[in-house]
Amino acid sequence: MTIEKQWQTICHKDDLVKNSGVCALLANEEQIAIFQVKDDVFSVGNWDPIGQANVLYRGLIGDSKGQIYVASPLYKQRFVLNSGKCLDDETVAIKTYDTRLQNDEVQVLA
Amino acid sequence: MSIKQKIVVVGNGMVGHHFVDEMAKHDGYEITVLSAEDRLAYDRVHLSEYFSGKTAEDLALTTPEHYNELGVKFFTDAKVTNINKAEKTVSTETGDKYAYDKLILATGSYPFVPPIPGKEREHCLVYRTIDDLDAIQASANSGKVGVVVGGGLLGLEAANALKELGLQTHVVEFAPQLMGVQLDKDGGELLRNMIEGIGVQVHTQKATSEIIDGEDCVHRMVFADGTHLETDLILFSAGIRPYDNLARDFDLQIGERGGIVVNNECQTSDEHIYAIGECALWNNFIYGLVAPGYTMAKVAVDNIIGGEQQFTGADMSTKLKLMGMDVGSIGDAHARTAGAKSYTYFNEPDDIYKKIVVSADGKTLIGAVLVGDTSEYDSLLQYALNAIELPKNPDSLILPSSGEKPTLGVDALPDTATICSCLNVTKGDIISAIDAGACDVAGVKSCTKATTGCGGCAALVKTVTDHELEKRGVEVSTDICEHFAYSRVELFHIVKVEKIRNFDTLIEKHGCGIGCEICKPAVGSILASVWNDYVLQEDHLPLQDTNDTYLGNMQKDGTYSIVPRMPGGEVTPERLIVIGEVAKEYNLYTKVTGGQRIDLFGARVDQLPDIWEKLIAAGMETGHAYGKSLRTVKSCVGSTWCRYGVQDSMAMAIFLENRYKGLRSPHKIKFAVSGCTRECAEAQSKDIGVIATENGWNLYVSGNGGMKPRHGDLFATDLDDETLVKYIDRYLMFYVRTADRLTRTSVWLDNLEGGLEYMQKIVIDDHLSINQELESQMDAVVDTYQCEWKTTIEDPKQLKRFRQFVNSKAVDKNIEFVTEREQIRPARGDEKSYKGVQIHTVDITTDREVEPA
The missing domain is CATH 3.30.390.30 (FAD/NAD-linked reductase, C-terminal dimerisation domain)
Incomplete structure (x- = not known):
């Protein structure tokens, strides 16, 4: 059985930190990292597959050749926010979630 | 249009699969794979990783989709039982018949089990396939002791697997040493000592004569010398034997001790039938490694398409x-x-x-x-x-x-030098990949497949690639990163001269993109050195490394350690008690640091503000242990208590620590002050070292412990208090202005043109006429000092950031501790009780934990 994904309301847009990240818990207990980069909002899994800890929301935001990424606060591997790809180790990747702002509320498709 | 040649491959191990991949690159062939196993090819080289978390999918080398894409027909559970050479057909157990023009036997090998009475008993297993691993796992669950028979390469891998499964592990070897094929006597002996050192017992020169019921364990292995060993599980890893029964049954030439005889083209005694990998006997030798098997596969493909490659050993x-x-x-x-x-x-x-x-x-x-x-x-x-x-x-x-x-030097290597022996990639292949446009290691990798076998050549591939790129004039630039075409020193000047106060202005005027983990913290540090604003104010916050963002030192599990400042290592009993009480209340691991203060480990991000509120209430402040800034001023008690002290080193240490605390710099800075020439504070190993003399203070600069120890250089002697502080002001501020990011004072001075003498001319003789400016800049930093934690806990907006979740009061369940020596430490993976999201769920509307059904 597959469960249909739904837009979940996570928080108010003022809960986000500009050009940095916050962490939220989904209904199924997955942790996600939500980043506000200028006017865009991205959500990815909070689990750092290399550092093996729930820390990605505390990473630095950067861009390389136009790809916006978060650098893990533990060992600095960079994960592209819209694809989940790791720029430093192609054998790992993180989950990404569609994210939108709806009447100042942050919603995530999960 | 000509009819496609029919290629039938029997066996889908690593080598059989490699053949398919290579053959499918050529048009005009119809490839059919018949595998007796129930799954397609997987990576047997890394089989033991199955026990450390890899799944069968992780180990898979191919998928049905991949074979479909290649247009390869494949049948699993299809054991070939008949070859009709005249008719050129094979048929399977179930009677299905397949015609071939060329037949490839890649049937591999099976583990040799010595003919020991009792070898058929339950829990006597081998280590070869994923199914074997499942059986081993099941068997290990019910036992405590495991024995591997065979001390070769595979045997030791199997022993490692048993150890990972938590069994008390033994290796029994017939020969006098381990890994007799690869190692000499001394090497084997050392390996044995090392293996025994980690708790695997090794028994050499033991021939098992029978396996009978044990008294304490399931089995008793009785050895020829009369001794015995009891165990619950026996793994045979005493070598391999080729699967050559098809060839035997259908009259292909077989070696005296087994193996399908092949020539240099990998053809068997029937020219339309090839044998490759561990079932093939070449020059009376069976290769039990994957790399020669891959080479055989390539040779066979080349011969089928009319080439002339030969297999000449490996x-x-x-x-x-x-x-x-x-x-x-x-x-x-x-x-x-x-x-x-x-x-x-x-x-x-x-x-x-x-x-x-x-x-x-x-x-x-x-x-x-x-x-x-x-x-x-x-x-x-x-x-x-x-x-x-x-x-x-x-x-x-x-x-x-x-x-x-x-x-x-990689230049000494000829173009024919093999760099990756698994995939047979030469230096010449890497050069052609670069000529064809690959511009980094990743590009070379995807082009040549180098490093994708065992991975042992990764470092060499990188060296060769980098070297070749450099030869082509790929420039080494001093730009800090892709966002700024400036060095750190240049950025520092821009910030100062143009009075730039935030990152956005700087990147808009002088850079491009949004920045990165290199330039952001560097600019954050420059802005702090020049303007000394609160590091967490809205426009500075996103620039900080994680330690600065949360004003703590992140540990491997995502928790933080907390270090209150303890100037000169001096602490009142009252404050010590508060530290102890806080550590107790929050169950923090407590350790005295090398910098004469106390580190409290294991605080969750959401606990940090509460903890700091308590420490600050007791009169303490942040120790900046997280920052690229002044850490500590280590000291001895000096003339206040010590019989030998000649100056009050305590008072000086505390004064210096309070003066420079909070100064953001290119890297961390450590000081020490010793009260006499005995140097108990080890000041000569610090960035700034001060040693008392009868007449005042000797100043040492740019010492270092750590990674690359360096004794400090004597900068000036017999200074009075005031001059000492002036010199330190100037020296440090000049360093802050001119050093590259993440460069300690030791490396900075070593790389500075003119070195120590030049610095003495600047600081002592005011050679550049900038001393007044350096001093007033330092004064400004000192005057604007604030305890960042105090500012943080007074600001509700900042406190919000320390929540673990924006939408729940739950805590991160992945953070778990175990007790060791009466204190906590992070639980390792195998010690954790929380295994993932499926175990607990949280109702986010009530924040209440829902226990698993």
Whole structure:
């Protein structure tokens, strides 16, 4: 059985930190990292597959050749926010979630 | 249009699969794969990782979708039982018949189980397939002790697997040493000691005569010498035997001791039938490694399409990690070649053994054994494979660097040098990949497949790639990163001269993009050095490294450690009690640091503000242990208490620590003040070292402990208090302005043109007429100091950021501790009770935990 994904309301847009990240818990207990980069909002899994800890929301935001990424606060591997790809180790990747702002509320498709 | 040639491949192991991949590159062939197993090819080389978390999917080398894309027909559970050479057909157990033009036998091998009475008993297993691993796991669950019969390479891998499964593990070997094929006697002996050191017992020269019921365990193994060993699980890993029964039954030539005889084209005695991999006998030899099998697969493909490649033997050198220990073997490890001579290096205390074997004329390397340290393996292998002439003293290749070690420049390698032996990629192949447009290691990798086998050549591939790129003039730039075409020093000047106060303005005017983890913290530090604003204010916050963002030191599990400032290492009993009480209340691991203060570990991000509120209420402030800034001023008690002290080193240390605390700099800064020439505070190993004299203070600069120790240079002598502080002001501020990011004062001074003398001219003689400016800039930093934690806990908006979740009060369940020596430490993966999201769920509307059903 597959469960249909739904837009979940996570928080108010003022809960986000500009050009940095916050962490939220989904209904199924997955942790996600939500980043506000200028006017865009991205959500990815909070689990750092290399550092093996729930820390990605505390990473630095950067861009390389136009790809916006978060650098893990533990060992600095960079994960592209819209694809989940790791720029430093192609054998790992993180989950990404569609994210939108709806009447100042942050919603995530999960 | 001609009809496609029919290629039938029997067996889908690693080699059979490699053949399919290679064959499918050519048009005009219809490929059919018949596999007796129930799954398609998977990686047997990394089989043991199945027990450390890899799944069958992770190990898979291909998928049905991949074969479909290639247009390859495949059938699993299709065991071939008949070959009709005249009719050119094969048929399976179930009676399905397949016609072929060329038949490839890639049936592999099976583990040899010695004919010991009792070998059929339950829990007597082998280690070869994923199904075997499942059986081993099941068996291990019900037992405590496991024995591997066979101390070869595979046997030791199997022993590692048993150890990972938590069994008390033994290795029983018939020969007098472990890994007799690859290692010589001394190497084998050292490996044995190391393996026993991690708790695996090794029994050599033991022949098992029978297996009977045990008294304490399931089995008792009785040995020929009358001794015995009890165990619950026995794994046979005593070598492999080729699966050659098809060839036997249908009259293909078979070797005396098994194996399907093949010629240099990998053809069997029937020219339309090829055999490759571990079932094939070439030159009376069966290769039990994957790399020669891959080469055979390529040769067979080439012959089918009309090429003339030949299989002419393969290099059996290996480098691997066994139970965490490095082992390498190259060529003639036993020095059996006529006239061969050896050089040996044996370092017993560090468990390192290295031997090289050279030809009779001493000019070429023909073999090597490395145990405990395989760092020279790559270059030794290149010497051996390419017959590169050895240096005058060949032993210099393996001796520890007591002098210049001749390094084998990649330029010395011929284009034919094999760099990746698994996939047979040469230096020439890498060069062609770069010529074809690959501009980094990743590009070379996807083009040549180098490093995708065992991965042991990764470092060499990178060196060759970088070297070739450099030769093509790929420039090394001093730009800090892709966002700014400036060095840190240049950025510092821009910020100061143009009075820029935030990152956005700087990048808009002088850079591009949004920044990165290199330029953001560097600019954050520059802005703090110049303007000293609160580091967490809205426009500075996103610039900080994680430690600064949360004003703590992140540990491996995502928790933080907390260090209150303790100037000079002085602390009142009252404050010490508060620290103890806080540590107790929040169950923090407590340790005294090397900088004479106390570190509290294991605080969750959401606990940090509460903890700091308590510490601040007791009069403490942040210790900046997280920042690239002043850490501590270490001291001895000096003339206040000590019989030998000549100055009040305590008072000076506390004064200096309070003056420079919070100063953001290119890297961390450490000070020390000693009260006499006995130097108990070890000031000469610090960035700034002050040592008391009868007449005042001697100032030492740019010392370092840590990674690259350096004694401080004596900068000036017999200074009074005021001059001492002025000199330090100037010296530090000049460093802050001119050093590259993440450069300590030691490296900075070593790389500074003019060095110590130049700095003395600036600081003492005001050679650049900037001393007043340096001092007033330092005064400004000192005057604007704030305890960042105090500012933070007073600001509700900041406090919000320390929530773990924006939408729940739950805590991160992945953070778990165990107790060790009466304190906590982070639980390792196997010690954690929380295994993932499926175990607990949280109702986010009530924040209440829902227990699993």
